[in-house]
Amino acid sequence: MPTNAKTKLATMWLSGCSGCHMSLLDIDEVLLDLAKKIQLVYGPLVDIKNFPEGVDVTLIEGAVANKEQVEMLKIARERSRILIAMGDCAVTGNVPALRNSFEDSDQAVLQREFVENSDIQQTIPTDVPKLLKKVYPLHEVVKVDFFIPGCPPPAGNIAYVLTELLAGKVPLMENKSKYG
Amino acid sequence: MTTKTVSLKIDEHEITAQEGKSILETAIENGIDIPHLCFLAGLTKTGACRLCIVELKGQAKLFASCSTPISDGMEVITNSEKLKAYRKNTIQLLLSERTHVCSVCVANKNCELQALADKLGVEHVAFEREWTSENVDSSHPFLVIDRNRCILCTRCVRVCDEIEGVHALDLKLRGKDSQIIVDFDDSWDKAASCTSCRKCAKVCPVGAIYVEGEPLSETKDTGIADFVLSRRKK
Amino acid sequence: MKPADIIHLAETELDAQRSYKHRINVCCSSGCIPFGALKVLKAFEDAVKEFGVQKECKVARTGCIGTCSVGPAVMIEPGNYLYQSVTPEKAREIVRDHVVLGLPVKDMLYGSKAYFEKQHRLVMKNAGKIDPYRIEDYIAAGGYSALVKCLIKMSPKDVIDEVWLSGLRGRGGAGFKIGQKWTFVARAHRSPKYIVANLDEGDPGVFANRTLAEADPHAILEGMLIAAYATEANKGYIYIRAEYPLAVDTLKKAIDKAKAMNLIGQNILETSFSFDIELRLGAGAFVAGEETAILASVEGNRANPRPRPPYPAASGLWKSPTLIDNVETLANIPQIISHGGLWFSKIGSPTCSGTKCFSLTGKVNNPGLIEVPMGITLKEVIYDIGGGVPDNKKFKAVLVGGPSGGCLPDTMLDLPIDYESLTKAGAIMGSGGIVVIDEDSCMVDTAKFFIDFCVEESCGKCTPCRVGLHKIQETYARIIGGVGKPEDIQFLRSSCGYIQEASLCGLGQTAPNPVLTTMRYFGNEYNEHILQKKCAAGKCSFKHNVKEAEI
Ligand SMILES: Cc1cc2nc3c(=O)[nH]c(=O)nc-3n(C[C@H](O)[C@H](O)[C@H](O)COP(=O)(O)O)c2cc1C
Ligand code: SF4
Numbered sequence: 001m002p003t004n005a006k007t008k009l010a011t012m013w014l015s016g017c018s019g020c021h022m023s024l025l026d027i028d029e030v031l032l033d034l035a036k037k038i039q040l041v042y043g044p045l046v047d048i049k050n051f052p053e054g055v056d057v058t059l060i061e062g063a064v065a066n067k068e069q070v071e072m073l074k075i076a077r078e079r080s081r082i083l084i085a086m087g088d089c090a091v092t093g094n095v096p097a098l099r100n101s102f103e104d105s106d107q108a109v110l111q112r113e114f115v116e117n118s119d120i121q122q123t124i125p126t127d128v129p130k131l132l133k134k135v136y137p138l139h140e141v142v143k144v145d146f147f148i149p150g151c152p153p154p155a156g157n158i159a160y161v162l163t164e165l166l167a168g169k170v171p172l173m174e175n176k177s178k179y180g
Numbered sequence: 181m182t183t184k185t186v187s188l189k190i191d192e193h194e195i196t197a198q199e200g201k202s203i204l205e206t207a208i209e210n211g212i213d214i215p216h217l218c219f220l221a222g223l224t225k226t227g228a229c230r231l232c233i234v235e236l237k238g239q240a241k242l243f244a245s246c247s248t249p250i251s252d253g254m255e256v257i258t259n260s261e262k263l264k265a266y267r268k269n270t271i272q273l274l275l276s277e278r279t280h281v282c283s284v285c286v287a288n289k290n291c292e293l294q295a296l297a298d299k300l301g302v303e304h305v306a307f308e309r310e311w312t313s314e315n316v317d318s319s320h321p322f323l324v325i326d327r328n329r330c331i332l333c334t335r336c337v338r339v340c341d342e343i344e345g346v347h348a349l350d351l352k353l354r355g356k357d358s359q360i361i362v363d364f365d366d367s368w369d370k371a372a373s374c375t376s377c378r379k380c381a382k383v384c385p386v387g388a389i390y391v392e393g394e395p396l397s398e399t400k401d402t403g404i405a406d407f408v409l410s411r412r413k414k
Numbered sequence: 415m416k417p418a419d420i421i422h423l424a425e426t427e428l429d430a431q432r433s434y435k436h437r438i439n440v441c442c443s444s445g446c447i448p449f450g451a452l453k454v455l456k457a458f459e460d461a462v463k464e465f466g467v468q469k470e471c472k473v474a475r476t477g478c479i480g481t482c483s484v485g486p487a488v489m490i491e492p493g494n495y496l497y498q499s500v501t502p503e504k505a506r507e508i509v510r511d512h513v514v515l516g517l518p519v520k521d522m523l524y525g526s527k528a529y530f531e532k533q534h535r536l537v538m539k540n541a542g543k544i545d546p547y548r549i550e551d552y553i554a555a556g557g558y559s560a561l562v563k564c565l566i567k568m569s570p571k572d573v574i575d576e577v578w579l580s581g582l583r584g585r586g587g588a589g590f591k592i593g594q595k596w597t598f599v600a601r602a603h604r605s606p607k608y609i610v611a612n613l614d615e616g617d618p619g620v621f622a623n624r625t626l627a628e629a630d631p632h633a634i635l636e637g638m639l640i641a642a643y644a645t646e647a648n649k650g651y652i653y654i655r656a657e658y659p660l661a662v663d664t665l666k667k668a669i670d671k672a673k674a675m676n677l678i679g680q681n682i683l684e685t686s687f688s689f690d691i692e693l694r695l696g697a698g699a700f701v702a703g704e705e706t707a708i709l710a711s712v713e714g715n716r717a718n719p720r721p722r723p724p725y726p727a728a729s730g731l732w733k734s735p736t737l738i739d740n741v742e743t744l745a746n747i748p749q750i751i752s753h754g755g756l757w758f759s760k761i762g763s764p765t766c767s768g769t770k771c772f773s774l775t776g777k778v779n780n781p782g783l784i785e786v787p788m789g790i791t792l793k794e795v796i797y798d799i800g801g802g803v804p805d806n807k808k809f810k811a812v813l814v815g816g817p818s819g820g821c822l823p824d825t826m827l828d829l830p831i832d833y834e835s836l837t838k839a840g841a842i843m844g845s846g847g848i849v850v851i852d853e854d855s856c857m858v859d860t861a862k863f864f865i866d867f868c869v870e871e872s873c874g875k876c877t878p879c880r881v882g883l884h885k886i887q888e889t890y891a892r893i894i895g896g897v898g899k900p901e902d903i904q905f906l907r908s909s910c911g912y913i914q915e916a917s918l919c920g921l922g923q924t925a926p927n928p929v930l931t932t933m934r935y936f937g938n939e940y941n942e943h944i945l946q947k948k949c950a951a952g953k954c955s956f957k958h959n960v961k962e963a964e965i
Contacts, residue, residue, distance in 0.1 A: 070965050088283055091304050100311030101279060101328075132964050134311075139304060141965050147303040151283035174301035179294050180282025227721035228875045230916045242915050247721035266916050273881035307885050332874060351716060351874075354699070356884055358874035 007056045007166060011043030011086075012076055014069045015096040015135065016062030019152040020087035021045065024059065026155035030163065037166050055080040057165060059158075063089040063096040064136045068129035077142040082165065085138045086158065088151040088179060095151075097135040106131035146171060150178040188254040203245035203256055204232050214258050215267055215296055217274075217385055218333035219246040222405025223342055229333055231270055231296070234258050242266075264300070271297050276307040277356070278314065279328040280386075287387025290396040293331060294386075314359065320368035322392050323381060325360065330388040332358055336380035343405050348374040360388075379404055415676045417562040417683050420553060427554035435470040436513050438462075439489040439542055440500075443478040443628040444621070444660050445783075446485035450501070454486045457502035461509035471513050474551075477629020477664075479542035480533075481524055482782040489542055496524040529780045532798050534761065534787045536769045537745045541629035546664050549671040552632040558677060560748035561636050564643050565685050568751075573644035574600060577747070579755025581767040586612050586703070586740030587815075587844050587920070589766075589833035595737065598727035599645040602735035609650040610708060610731070610738045611638055616655070616700030617816030618867060620847040622771040623741050625783050627654070627661040630745065631668035635678065635691060637744030640751060642689040645737055650691045651712050652741070655698040666693055700817070700871035703845070704919050705738045707873065718873050719919035740845065742771055763789025766832035770843070776813075776850035779804050786831070793827040796850055807852040811936070815844030817864045817871075818924035820931035821857060840931040842924060856953035857936040858943050861928045862890040868925040879922030882913045886929060896956030898944035906933065 013021065021044060025031070041052050043059075051072070058080040064070055077083055088094035099105035110131065115122045138144050146165075148157050157176055164171040184199040190212050197206045202225065207214050216232040219225060227244035234245045237255035242263075245256070257263070274280075274293060282288050296302075314327035334351065337360065341347040348371055352361045363371040381389045382401040391399045431437070440455045458473045479487040484498035488508070495518050497508060504522060511517045535541070544551035552558070564573055578593030599607065611634060615623040627634060638650045654662055669691055672678045680688045694712050696702045702717035709730050711717035730736020746768060750758045759767045766788040772795070775781050779801030786795060792812055796802065803809045811821045814831075820841030822829065829835050833843050851860060869887050874880045886909055889902050910926035917923045933940060942948045947956050 064965070067964075085304065088281075092281070093309065094281055094283055097309075097311065098279075098281060098284070101313040136965060137304070137309075139306075140308065144304070149303055172301065173303040175299055177298045177301055177303040179297055180285065180288040180291075225721065226875070227918055228877070230876050230878055230918065233916055244721055244918070247723075249723065266912055269882075269912050270877050270916070273877050273885070276885075277881045308888065332880070353874075354701075355869060355872040355874040356880055358880075 006039040007037055008041045008052070008054065009038040010041050010051065010055045010058040010076065010080065011045065012051075012058060012060045012062075012072065013044045014060060014062030014073065014090070015065040016087060016089040017095075018044070018061070020059075020061035020090075023150075023152040023155045024086070024158055027159040028155070030159040034159075034162060034166070051075050051079055053079050057082045057084065057162070059084050059086045060090050060138060061086050063093045064132070064138065064141050065096050066129040066131050070132070070141060073138060073141055082145045083138075083142070084146045084148060084161065085144045086148050087153050088149055090138045091147045091149045092179075093135050093137045097137070100134045104133075106133050147173070147177075151180050154178055186250055186252040186254075188250050188252070188256065190256045191258055197250055199250070201250055203234060203243070203248050203250055203254075205246075206250050207245065207256075207258065212258065214245050215300065216246060217292060217296065217331065218335065220335050220339070220383055220402060220405055222407075222409045223335065223338040223383075226334060226338070229270065229274075229331070231267055233263060233266065235260055235263065268300050268302050271300055271302045272305045272307055274331050275302070275305045276309045278310060278312045278330065280309075285329065285387045286390050287329070287396050290400060291387060292385035317362070317368050318392065319370075320374070320376070322394075323368060323376065323378065323389065324392050325362070325368065325389050327359055327388065329386050330360055331386055332360075333385060334360075335383040335385065336360060336389055339379045339383045339405055343408050344375060344377050344379050346373050346375055346377075349380060415683055417566055417685075420558050420562050420683070423550065424553045424556070424559070427550045431472070431554060433469075434472040436467075437472045437474060437491045438509075438513070439474050439476040439479070439491070441477065441479045441485065441487045441489075441542055442475045443625055444658070445478060445482035445625070446487060447660070449485040449499070451486035453502050454488065454500050454505050457505035458488075458509065461506040462513070464506070465509055465514050467509070467513055471509070474545045475547065476543060477541045477546050478538075478625040478783055480538070480782050480784065481529065481780070483780070484524065487524070487542075490518075493518075497522050498524045526780050526801055528798050529782070529784075529801070532786065532790065532794055533784055534769050535785050536749060536761065537626065537633070537742055537771060538629065538783070538785045539749075540633065541625070544630065546629055546631055547667055549632060549668065549675065552630070556752065557632050557748070558636055560751035561639050561643075561677070562683070563751055564640055565683060565687060570600060570644045570646060573640060573751065576750060576755040577644070580746075580750045580758035581755075582743065582746055582750060582758065583766060583833065584740060585742040585746075585770065585845070587842060589843060592739070592743060595727065595739070596641065596645055598725070599647070599735050599737040602728060604735055605646075606649060606734050607645060607647040608731040608734055608736040609638055609641055609645070609647045610712060610736060611650065611652040611741050611744055612703060612705070612708060612738055613652055613654040613658075613661070613741045614696055614700075614703030614708060615658075615845060616698070616703050616871070617845055617847050619775050619849060620773045620816055620845055622773050622783060622846040624658050624661045626742060626745060626771065627658070628664050631665045632672065633745040633748060634665070634741045635668060635672055637741075637747035638691060639678070639682070639689055640747045641737060641739065641744060643687055647737060648689065650689060651694045651731075652691065653694045653696055653702075653708050653712055655702075656695040657698045662693065662695065669693065699873075700867075701873045701919070701921050704921060706919070708738065709736065718875050719921075721918060742846075762787045763830060763832050765834060770831065770846060772846045772848045774800055774848050774850075776848075777803050777807065777852040777854075778850045788832050789830045791828050791830050792822065792848075795831070795848060796827070800850065803850065803852050807854065809850070810853050810855060811851040811857060811860075813841075813847070813849040813851065813860070813928070815842035815927070816847040817867045818842065818921065818927050819844050819847065820927045821851070821860060821935065822931065823935040826935075840927060840934060842927065854951055856949050856951040857932045857939045858890070858893060858949070859951075859953045861932040862887070862894060864928040865890060865925070868921065872921060872925075873919075876916075876918040876922060878913045878916040879918070879925065882909055882917075883922070883925055885909060886913075886926075893940070893943050894954045894956070896947045900944055902944060903933065903937075903940055
């Protein structure tokens with residue numbers, strides 16, 4: 001990234017366990033380096049309501065499981081120059097997508113959670129976003145520029161990708177990627 | 181026994197080796213890495229996974245290095261851009277074919293498919309993944325087969341037939357529907373011919389066959405076939 | 415029996431045949447039986463009795479005459495009067511008018527003279543003329559004289575030299591030089607040696623090999639015997655799919671007859687040459703026709719291909735040297751031996767001698783089983799023999815080579831049919847299917863049909879074919895479902911290249927052909943489907959699937 005202006009970084013949390021965000025915070029001293037070069041403009045780590053325009057890099061954790069997430073992801077894609085799938089849920093669907101093996105899983109998970117496993121008020125709520133029939137990795141919904149697999153992705157890999165990008169280079173994942 | 185030696189080139193390495201070996205075997209002996217999955221030292225070479233394909237100078241076709249014998253003057257190219265791209269494609273196809281979720285798999289970190297994906301830089305699968313619900317059989321006292329993780333390399337079938345000498349495992353159906361079966365598609369506890377020797381679990385490159393309650397790092401022993409054979413010869 | 419007895423038998427049989435003034439050949443092959451050929455046969459026999467002409471008119475049950483779409487077909491000799499769509503009632507009429515009164519029934523004669531004019535019947539020369547269940551018929555037509563010639567006058571090497579000289583190439587698809595292949599097997603100094611005759615014929619809509627077996631089984635047996643003599647093989651298997659019950663029955667009885675006459679078995683015709691032939695029934699898988707898969711299947715295993723080398727010529731059935739040839743290839747052999755390799759090499763085209771049988775089907779006026787000299791153009795086959803496209807529809811494409819063949823457009827109609835030209839155009843010879851497609855068909859849909867077939871028939875052993883073809887299938891489902899993307903074209907192209915190069919056997923290596931040729935010659939239809947969701951032929955529904963609708 002050529003200019004002296006700080007790089008605008010956003011993060012987003014879809015269907016995931018927040019482990020990827022933990023990994024992001026786990027990059028230790030690299031965080032201090034990064035902090036000098038980036039401005040965190042959106043994400044669960046900051047208190048900003050709307051996804052801003054003109055974001056340089058967006059890291060997204062989690063798979064796409066409901067309608068709202070489809071909208072959020074599409075907005076993030078529109079407003080970001082580089083979009084990165086962070087972690088196995090975003091890259092493959094991972095644990096949230098395990099329900100894909102079952103028929104009508106969108107209904108089945110709600111039934112299981114809110115009726116069968118619930119002691120009181122056994123009703124499926126109507127005020128939550130509608131679940132999709134299947135859970136998708138990000139790249140099946142929008143174009144994704146880089147992938148950092150891992151469950152969670154190793155902090156070093158997140159650091160590597162961000163550092164390379166900030167230096168204007170293309171990160172190479174051979175021998176680096178880490179599923180699971 | 182007198183065996184002829186042949187001279188060949190694998191990438192930039194000049195090699196002399198005994199006639200009768202395959203390209204892959206020769207490469208492994210000489211510390212040259214050619215990705216492979218279905219090949220296992222000591223078992224019949226089936227050329228099924230197509231990861232070990234190489235180019236031979238002067239030939240238009242690609243060759244599976246596991247089953248192609250070396251010959252004098254051969255020049256093998258193991259890592260052209262095309263081969264790299266094809267191997268990545270193959271890994272992606274395998275990952276997309278059934279339900280491979282590393283984070284919840286017994287073989288996580290002990291998986292040859294996962295390791296190859298990481299090594300070859302398959303950071304995502306471009307194809308739509310299938311989320312299968314194939315049969316999982318845990319009826320045996322300690323052996324489990326989860327067909328959702330099977331990549332149909334048939335190492336288990338071969339080790340059972342060729343090393344254990346039992347042929348309790350085989351395939352049914354064809355194409356994408358192919359499945360590993362025990363005896364006549366029985367549940368494993370009813371399979372009379374199985375000797376419970378665990379060799380299938382030892383050689384499974386992924387987490388499709390495993391021993392319940394035992395870490396796969398303990399179970400896996402990909403040298404088993406070669407070891408048994410070497411003892412037999414003596 | 416001795417060699418001379420064969421010659422003698424031929425003469426006696428010919429004398430018997432000459433005593434008839436008329437011969438009525440009723441086609442009773444799998445093509446004509448569903449139209450009622452067996453009833454027609456009975457009706458002819460009854461009528462001949464009714465009119466009291468048994469002594470001068472012979473009614474024979476024969477194999478395919480070639481006009482499969484207008485069965486039951488009946489040929490009356492002399493004069494080769496070909497009657498079409500004969501019914502039991504009409505059979506009586508034909509005997510009365512044609513045989514008794516000498517007046518051919520004109521309005522029932524087969525119309526298209528051109529259908530036969532450009533054909534060259536070599537392999538099928540006996541088809542429709544002899545009774546496949548009578549070995550005497552075959553012998554009278556010159557059968558087994560080539561075997562006798564080999565046994566008496568030729569060394570194994572002489573036989574192979576003659577086959578080399580003929581330039582004969584494999585009719586099973588790959589077009590390998592047969593002289594070369596036989597030499598490999600002959601040179602393998604290990605016994606036992608085996609021969610496998612390939613009659614798997616798994617391509618949909620192809621029935622040339624079946625027809626041959628039903629019409630002239632002994633030609634296949636004689637070819638095998640000569641091949642065995644030349645390569646010093648001990649045992650032969652004919653691998654035939656169980657879905658061909660009539661062909662199985664015909665071959666089985668032919669083998670029994672030949673055995674009874676000491677033409678198969680120990681010390682054949684009282685010489686030192688011994689060879690046994692056995693039938694092996696396959697469960698009907700396309701891939702089982704592949705040469706290493708067929709070996710596995712004959713051995714009683716799952717019909718999966720295996721990598722080559724070792725080639726079957728060095729290590730085939732039970733690890734012994736094995737010769738695998740298509741039955742049509744083998745049926746050419748007796749004539750090459752009888753008339754000489756040089757004679758054969760002058761038939762057909764310079765690079766490709768001889769003839770080829772094709773099942774001509776699809777949108778043509780005269781579908782059927784044809785045999786044409788190599789080098790004939792597609793145009794001659796489709797328009798002269800086939801009589802063009804019916805109902806004034808426009809010709810669109812021709813699929814040559816079965817499910818993994820290529821779809822060629824009208825601009826390619828001058829292409830000569832030979833191995834090299836077809837391969838260059840993106841098609842293959844395959845085992846002999848020509849399907850004509852008219853303007854009512856959508857080429858995207860057609861390609862999808864064949865990919866579906868190959869996905870279904872993939873043995874599942876290797877990754878590119880098993881999973882890669884499935885991904886192509888899914889892409890077609892999306893394009894036809896109306897949610898295709900422009901990138902899909904590039905994806906199809908690169909996937910096809912990968913599958914062709916990386917697959918283990920010929921099935922995967924050739925399965926992309928219909929995709930590549932339809933994209934090459936009918937690219938505009940793909941664009942229309944993807945960009946405008948339009949199918950000019952009106953075949954594709956463009957019904958969205960769930961996934962694209964929700965995201
Ligand atoms: C998928 C596949 C199917 C095949 N099916 C047949 C078949 O049905 N009949 C046949 O003769 N050859 C078939 N072949 C070709 C055989 O592998 C082999 O080349 C042939 O039988 C050799 O005989 P030829 O030299 O007389 O042609 C097939 C090949 C492949 C790859
Ligand atoms: S190409 Fe297809 S049919 Fe041939 S071995 Fe591979 S999976 Fe089987």
